[in-house]
Amino acid sequence: MHRYKNISAPVIKRLPRYYRFLGELRDKGVIRISSRELSDKMGFTASQIRQDLNCFGGFGQQGYGYPVESLYNEIGHILGLDHTYNAILIGAGNLGKAVAMHMSFEKRGFRLTAIFDNDPKKIGTVIRDISVSDLDDLEQFCSENKTDAAIFCVPKNAAHSIADRLYRVGVKNFWNFSHYDLSVHYDDIIVENVHLNDSLMILCYKISDANDIPDDTTA
């Protein structure tokens, strides 16, 4: 097995969407689908779909289309969902708790192995079968338990020092919910950001842009 290098970021970002739509089709019992049909459903062009999929191999058959089930599985494999990466969650506040409760990690290639917080009131409470640990025990835990990734749900001012500690014990993959740009400070880490504030501001921009009636420039 070899992985696919030099796949462009736009293509990678579209993969989960393919996965989602193909999963729906599979659940509906659809056996095959053409790039044109998929294009109608997903809002991409058929050409783009063919080109995207072709980055990873020729999954389709001319005159027939793509077999839904096996393409779904292929994309899952390309995404690496058949791995089981151990992830720890840092920060058991509202957001951290929600992420822990809400996500189906197992279906996305991960397993949640520990949750850390520095608030004595939270330490010892149980979230999804996991007892919240003291943040002071972070290094020890990571040295005793293989830890592939950290889910970062901490406030901005705490982010830097905790990121440092994780980096030093070799945790270099982050799912980052904090308003802090990890990637600016280290160059050999992998970060996937979820910047909720940014997203909300973009919505604000779009609404403002749409609501505003363009001025009559001659007025």
Next chain:
Amino acid sequence: MHRYKNISAPVIKRLPRYYRFLGELRDKGVIRISSRELSDKMGFTASQIRQDLNCFGGFGQQGYGYPVESLYNEIGHILGLDHTYNAILIGAGNLGKAVAMHMSFEKRGFRLTAIFDNDPKKIGTVIRDISVSDLDDLEQFCSENKTDAAIFCVPKNAAHSIADRLYRVGVKNFWNFSHYDLSVHYDDIIVENVHLNDSLMILCYKISDANDIPDDTTA
């Protein structure tokens, strides 16, 4: 005042990041900054920064750079953060609760006016000074209270019908956390998606890609 049309999506996506970094600089008391310095901090090229900002006007001064404070305010204004859009939250589960508790809506151009759920156990509970309402009262609330946007924290299977109801009462701006592609079903709505599953899968891809040692093709 006229708004800026035909700004490309990549530029818009970078605006919140500029806003964040400029806010930090302002808080540190930095008065002015050049595109080169900002480029070092943010990881964009200086050229891109100049070109991005220039979409909205000439905020800089040759030989001097950009005034931090006023540029920060300008970008806030461009983003529309000086609006106060009324937003309702649909779904008071873990994620909905976390979003309600965690976000500073007022700083992002919004005000949270109501929270809805269909679970009798949740109706009447209070989240951030707002009592959760019965989802059955959705239409009545929207007809009596100006509602600019809906924050969509509902499970996939409920998404379609609720989106329909909102659309019918004229709510057409969505901050969508559900695993459901709203934009595919309506073409005159504004949607900003937060697809946590997609994001986690992309992290999985990146980790898998980096971990895999490229095969010796001759083996």
Next chain:
DNA sequence: AATACTATGTCAAAAAATTAACAAATAGAG
């Protein structure tokens, strides 16, 4: 078995986004 039709994989063209280059303008030092 032959034929008409469908739909992929791929190559080429077009569009979009990023980066580079530079002239014009200002700051600041001497």
Next chain:
DNA sequence: CTCTATTTGTTAATTTTTTGACATAGTATT
């Protein structure tokens, strides 16, 4: 006040991404 250092705004070049076109291969029907 002049001269040099900067640094923008802007145009041009490059790179990346998307879209279009089509030959080839396979399906399905008669």
